[in-house]
Amino acid sequence: MEASRPDTSTRILDVAERLFVEHGFEATSLRMITQQAEVNLAAVNYHFGSKDALFESVFMRRLAPLIADCLAELDKLEAEASEEKLAVEGLVLSFIRPCLSLSKDPSRGGAMFVRLLSRTLVENHRLLRETISQQYSVFVQRYSRAFQRALPMLDTEQLAWRMHLAFSVMFNAFAGNDVLKIFTRSQIVSARDPDMIVKYLVPFVMAGLVAPMEG
Amino acid sequence: MEASRPDTSTRILDVAERLFVEHGFEATSLRMITQQAEVNLAAVNYHFGSKDALFESVFMRRLAPLIADCLAELDKLEAEASEEKLAVEGLVLSFIRPCLSLSKDPSRGGAMFVRLLSRTLVENHRLLRETISQQYSVFVQRYSRAFQRALPMLDTEQLAWRMHLAFSVMFNAFAGNDVLKIFTRSQIVSARDPDMIVKYLVPFVMAGLVAPMEG
Amino acid sequence: MEASRPDTSTRILDVAERLFVEHGFEATSLRMITQQAEVNLAAVNYHFGSKDALFESVFMRRLAPLIADCLAELDKLEAEASEEKLAVEGLVLSFIRPCLSLSKDPSRGGAMFVRLLSRTLVENHRLLRETISQQYSVFVQRYSRAFQRALPMLDTEQLAWRMHLAFSVMFNAFAGNDVLKIFTRSQIVSARDPDMIVKYLVPFVMAGLVAPMEG
Amino acid sequence: MEASRPDTSTRILDVAERLFVEHGFEATSLRMITQQAEVNLAAVNYHFGSKDALFESVFMRRLAPLIADCLAELDKLEAEASEEKLAVEGLVLSFIRPCLSLSKDPSRGGAMFVRLLSRTLVENHRLLRETISQQYSVFVQRYSRAFQRALPMLDTEQLAWRMHLAFSVMFNAFAGNDVLKIFTRSQIVSARDPDMIVKYLVPFVMAGLVAPMEG
DNA sequence: CATGAATGAGCTTTCATTCAT
DNA sequence: CATGAATGAAAGCTCATTCAT
Numbered sequence: 001m002e003a004s005r006p007d008t009s010t011r012i013l014d015v016a017e018r019l020f021v022e023h024g025f026e027a028t029s030l031r032m033i034t035q036q037a038e039v040n041l042a043a044v045n046y047h048f049g050s051k052d053a054l055f056e057s058v059f060m061r062r063l064a065p066l067i068a069d070c071l072a073e074l075d076k077l078e079a080e081a082s083e084e085k086l087a088v089e090g091l092v093l094s095f096i097r098p099c100l101s102l103s104k105d106p107s108r109g110g111a112m113f114v115r116l117l118s119r120t121l122v123e124n125h126r127l128l129r130e131t132i133s134q135q136y137s138v139f140v141q142r143y144s145r146a147f148q149r150a151l152p153m154l155d156t157e158q159l160a161w162r163m164h165l166a167f168s169v170m171f172n173a174f175a176g177n178d179v180l181k182i183f184t185r186s187q188i189v190s191a192r193d194p195d196m197i198v199k200y201l202v203p204f205v206m207a208g209l210v211a212p213m214e215g
Numbered sequence: 216m217e218a219s220r221p222d223t224s225t226r227i228l229d230v231a232e233r234l235f236v237e238h239g240f241e242a243t244s245l246r247m248i249t250q251q252a253e254v255n256l257a258a259v260n261y262h263f264g265s266k267d268a269l270f271e272s273v274f275m276r277r278l279a280p281l282i283a284d285c286l287a288e289l290d291k292l293e294a295e296a297s298e299e300k301l302a303v304e305g306l307v308l309s310f311i312r313p314c315l316s317l318s319k320d321p322s323r324g325g326a327m328f329v330r331l332l333s334r335t336l337v338e339n340h341r342l343l344r345e346t347i348s349q350q351y352s353v354f355v356q357r358y359s360r361a362f363q364r365a366l367p368m369l370d371t372e373q374l375a376w377r378m379h380l381a382f383s384v385m386f387n388a389f390a391g392n393d394v395l396k397i398f399t400r401s402q403i404v405s406a407r408d409p410d411m412i413v414k415y416l417v418p419f420v421m422a423g424l425v426a427p428m429e430g
Numbered sequence: 431m432e433a434s435r436p437d438t439s440t441r442i443l444d445v446a447e448r449l450f451v452e453h454g455f456e457a458t459s460l461r462m463i464t465q466q467a468e469v470n471l472a473a474v475n476y477h478f479g480s481k482d483a484l485f486e487s488v489f490m491r492r493l494a495p496l497i498a499d500c501l502a503e504l505d506k507l508e509a510e511a512s513e514e515k516l517a518v519e520g521l522v523l524s525f526i527r528p529c530l531s532l533s534k535d536p537s538r539g540g541a542m543f544v545r546l547l548s549r550t551l552v553e554n555h556r557l558l559r560e561t562i563s564q565q566y567s568v569f570v571q572r573y574s575r576a577f578q579r580a581l582p583m584l585d586t587e588q589l590a591w592r593m594h595l596a597f598s599v600m601f602n603a604f605a606g607n608d609v610l611k612i613f614t615r616s617q618i619v620s621a622r623d624p625d626m627i628v629k630y631l632v633p634f635v636m637a638g639l640v641a642p643m644e645g
Numbered sequence: 646m647e648a649s650r651p652d653t654s655t656r657i658l659d660v661a662e663r664l665f666v667e668h669g670f671e672a673t674s675l676r677m678i679t680q681q682a683e684v685n686l687a688a689v690n691y692h693f694g695s696k697d698a699l700f701e702s703v704f705m706r707r708l709a710p711l712i713a714d715c716l717a718e719l720d721k722l723e724a725e726a727s728e729e730k731l732a733v734e735g736l737v738l739s740f741i742r743p744c745l746s747l748s749k750d751p752s753r754g755g756a757m758f759v760r761l762l763s764r765t766l767v768e769n770h771r772l773l774r775e776t777i778s779q780q781y782s783v784f785v786q787r788y789s790r791a792f793q794r795a796l797p798m799l800d801t802e803q804l805a806w807r808m809h810l811a812f813s814v815m816f817n818a819f820a821g822n823d824v825l826k827i828f829t830r831s832q833i834v835s836a837r838d839p840d841m842i843v844k845y846l847v848p849f850v851m852a853g854l855v856a857p858m859e860g
Numbered sequence: 861c862a863t864g865a866a867t868g869a870g871c872t873t874t875c876a877t878t879c880a881t
Numbered sequence: 882c883a884t885g886a887a888t889g890a891a892a893g894c895t896c897a898t899t900c901a902t
Binding site: 438469470471472473476477 | 887890
Binding site for chain 4: 861862863864865
């Protein structure tokens, strides 16, 4: 029985991932994590060293493959488009699709992580600045160059702002928090339904990116 | 001398506002607040009753006037437009303008609060759900109806999503956290400069709101 | 009733003093201290800030007066002897007497402290090096000069060594630990009896200090 | 390659010896030991059973030969002196010489141990009382009888005190902790230099032992 | 023979809160 | 009106030890 029970490290990571999303890093105690993961309290420090390091492990477990997927899609797009203009929609989808497939992870851990990622970036979390910058900066640079090719009419500042706004709204959509409390009682079952996200999010982001400039 | 030093309650509120933005609610201890405010530790509980209640006070001090300002602008718009179609841009600005004037508060407290508001909504903070719903729900209802008039071609679900996305990106822009770390080394001095925000944010949000539907 | 019960800080200091002597600093937990002092565990950090700071407080409470007493005796000796040669025995007693009167403290706290002082010096405790050097270095300088006057035939190195050895044996005698386990079963009730100490210790130290040089 | 690397047990003993001296028994964790010794954490319990037992092993590895050396010197002295009076200086040197030759151990382990021995005795460590009494009591008894022969004019109590004081100061000198912080900045390179110790220590101890009685 | 994993107990410290004054 | 003192709870972390392999 329970032959499929994941090992200690994995159970800790899974529970921590969920609790960090639900309550935030600070409000999640190691005791909450270890009780739900049914492991000894000291196991966290044994396997990860500290609460901070646990956060980093939770983060990196999923971030590295996610970024790799995005960059792979980007590679493909750039190869296909070669000398032609890159399509904005392709770029947007090259980011959204890997996020969505992570969201559809049957164990639900992936969906948790997408929300954790969004929340962490939006909060500008302390632990993010210190450790994750390396991997993430490659990601940002690649997308910056790609968007530059796709939207050549925008100057550097314009482009930076539009990317900033576009990724903000995408991350927030994935975070699944309803800032307007609109969906709480509506028939729309869940703002976190992946297909809903793509249906409504993509046109919104696209329009914002290609909008004519003011004046 | 020191006639301009605010009283105990106000000093607590000001410091708490800043620290809640900088470190988040959980990571901000009453000791941090009372030390920086140079008041007795027990003063917080004396004046506000609890840390939760302090948060609510911090929040309400600015939220009520802010919502009032927004609704006043909305009243004016609706009066002017009466039977005509409401302009989307007017609606967007009726929200952004009060936020910006708060951001320009010379004591900087207002700017702090706008970030706190954004951060709290994005985090979907526990204390928000419990206490602030009343005032906030009036705000949401008024804007929902106004956008319904301004964008009659959208069905309920479409409209809900677009508002959700639009307010997400606006709140995030005000929160001032750069999810892409794009602005850190660029010549763009600060992503939090209010006028930059309106220059780039409004066209983006407008375009997203009025975008043609997919398919 | 219990009108004479010392206040929280004092109770903590008294118990800590005893336990630090009995078990050493590291082996004494705050729980041991607070349980015996019948105070809340958090009281230590409230009143002293940390375990390290508690140690320093325990130490300084008695060290400052003790050093003051020694230096007062030294002042008197130097005033009396003015141009004459200082008597070695006087110097030795100017240190031993204040230690002994502390040892005879009816509350026994003083006796504890003399042992703590000895033990701490002999262990060369980490906390000693950092904090207590100031006061202590004045003490050392004054005695160094006095012994130089009392033993002018010794060169600097000789004098340093003899003082080192003399104070070592005095501190050890006050520490009351029987390195030879000689007294354990003997009729000598206690190696810590202050008068015994002076009876046997003074001649031993004196002889060592004034011994003819080798060769 | 690395043929000279000692085996696991020895590496643990060597590191433990040093760390026990540097930080004391309680403040030295098994993790510190096993990390520096580059062995598995469980190896300590595997090879020695417990931290207490490790301490005992560290202690006994060197104490047994040291005591044997001292007693051998004592045997020789007593054989030579047979019916004559035993020379005090010979007795003192019969203890100091083995300690010094241990101090000069080229691997420095011996020097560490002499300091550990001194420190442990001066601290009156718990583990000392329980385990080491057997061997040590033989040592004490032999020296007690020898000093009785060498100093027949002293009554039992006098003798016990003088031995107590004499061994105290010798142990402290070997411990190498400068209670007066005199040597820190002086030209005297190190209070732990073995030859310095014998040059200054022996006359001091001798004088104290043979001092005329008070009054 | 040795080790990676795990554990229960305990550590110091900080928390928000209360209360007598 | 305000505060110094005190408190119970809980925090993150480290401890020596055990055990299956």
